[in-house]
Amino acid sequence: MTTVTELCQVIMESGESGDDGRPTVRFGTLFERYVTISNKLVGVLLRARKQGLVHFEGEMLWQGRDDGVLITLLE
Structure with a gap:
């Protein structure tokens, strides 16, 4: 499993459904x-x-400063 695939899996497992x-x-x-x-x-x-x-x-995310930024899984 690739690292990007693992990331998507973690988002699916630990995320919540957004408005869309x-x-x-x-x-x-x-x-x-x-x-x-x-x-x-x-x-x-x-x-x-x-x-x-x-x-x-944003262009870059920083731990602490950007903890509240939403990451949305598109695919």
């Missing part, structure tokens, strides 16, 4: 859950966004 029915999770929650899998979460998120699999506001 897609799984969403806050960055802080995802960081806490995902850190046990990989310490490179932000890089994986950027790769997943480039592949059109997730959406989040």
Whole structure:
């Protein structure tokens, strides 16, 4: 299983349904859950966004500052 696939699985498992029915999770929650899998979460998120699999506001996410940013699984 690829790291991006693992990320999508974690979002599906730990996220909630957003207004459009897609799984969403806050960055802080995802960081806490995902850190046990990989310490490179932000890089994986950027790769997943480039592949059109997730959406989040901003160019970069920082632990602490961006804990409330919603990550939405698109695919």
